[in-house]
Amino acid sequence: MTADIFDFLLVMALVGFGGYLLLARDLFRSIVLYIVFGLFVSLAWVRLGAPDVALAEAAIGAGVTGALLLRASALQRKMGNEEETHGVFLGAALAGGALLFTVSLTSILLSFPPLTDGLAGSVLARLPESGVTNPVTAVLLNFRGYDTLLEIGVLLLALLGVWSLGPAGHLPTEAPGPVLGAYIRLISPLLVLSAGYLLWLGAHAPGGAFQAAALLAGGGVLALLGATVMLPIYGGFSLRLLICGGLILFVAVAAGVMVPGGTLLEYPPEGAKGLILLIEGGLTLSIAAILIVLFAGGRPGGDL
Amino acid sequence: MSLSAFLGLLLICAGLLFFLAGSVGLLRFPDVYSRLHALTKADNLGLGLITAGLMVQAESGAHALRLLLIWILVLASGAFSSNLLARTARRRGIPPWSRG
Secondary structure (H helix, E strand, O other): OHHHHHHHHHHHHHHHHHHHHHHOOOHHHHHHHHHHHHHHHHHHHHHOOOHHHHHHHHHHHHHHHHHHHHHHHHHHHHOOOOOOOOOHHHHHHHHHHHHHHHHHHHHHHHHOOOOOOOOHHHHHHHHHHHOOOOHHHHHHHHHOHHHHHHHHHHHHHHHHHHHHHOEOOOOOOOOOOHHHHHHHHHHHHHHHHHHHHHHHHOOOOOOOHHHHHHHHHHHHHHHHHOOOOOOHHHOOHHHHHHHHHHHHHHHHHHHHOOOOOOOOOOOOHHHHHHHHHHHHHHHHHHHHHHHHHHHHOOEOOOOO | OOHHHHHHHHHHHHHHHHHHHHHHHHHHOOOHHHHHHHHHHHHHHHHHHHHHHHHOOOOOHHHHHHHHHHHHHHHHHHHHHHHHHHHHHHHOOOOOOOOO
8 A cells, every 4th residue: 555655656756757857948957857757767667676677777867868968968058059949839749749659659558468477487497598697687698688789889879979970078177176086086996896796796686787887987977077087188099999899899709609600699508607797897898988988078089 | 563673663754854854945945055054964864864774674784784885975975066066156156145
């Protein structure tokens, strides 16, 4: 009963924040509401019994995306671009379209036969062969490794898109004040430690490369803002290698297991754990680098 | 109800009171500085009491220690970020509120 009340309030809060963030007058307010909305979505995932998704939503959906949006809005303001205001007409048309889409999607979903247990049974049956005991990691890195491989490709493409827009936006170059400096010194080693912990945890409990990378990226963004790391200086080959390294490693492993006569991405069960950890380690570093460079908002160093 | 569950409930309720007071302060206080003051009280003490309430009900010492660590981290983040916010507000020339 209490749980029902809580869930009801949670859903109401989600709808409320969603509406509020769409109708908010200025961009900054919308972004802050979007971050709050993300935190509530992550709470909803916890209530649905999906802590893996909740962790990813809190770290990436609310945290990193929120930071990226705030950065984009700050850069836009610095460039002197006026916020565009659309007419009531366009707003109404978009809202109508979204409503139509939601109604048709819901009716399609309702027309499906009720779910049995989906693929959970098959995943659990083959779990011992995957090399890990967390079913989510087993699906992401082994059974459906293909999807994760393409995801990294998509992330890299997004970065290419941002780099093609222009050089990185303004970043502080002076040493941070005593307070921010002390905070960076305190929090950076802890973030690295927790990222490593989350990465290792992913094998048997909620955690994994994306969540670990989001933590590392948080530390990296702080370091950029505190001018502890100068992105332009590191904008050379080593940064690019770091960015592409995860994908290169993933493809190398995926293709490497074909040598003894397997198919693409089919890890031998006895070596699966080591291979998954290797890929996830590479992915963590690459994703973190990609997210930090995305935050800079353009090509570091100014040229390609 | 066991003693630890009762104690935990008591501590969490006390913590919630601080959060309530902090939220009222955030909504009612006149300027950014006093609002920060209200907010950090809620974060520090409210969350501390809630963490203590969860710690007495924790399954193991390791769990309790992890909760304590989370509280300390939030404490540090709250202290640093409210300082940064107040500094930025002062740099932008937002005057502190004063009566009359």
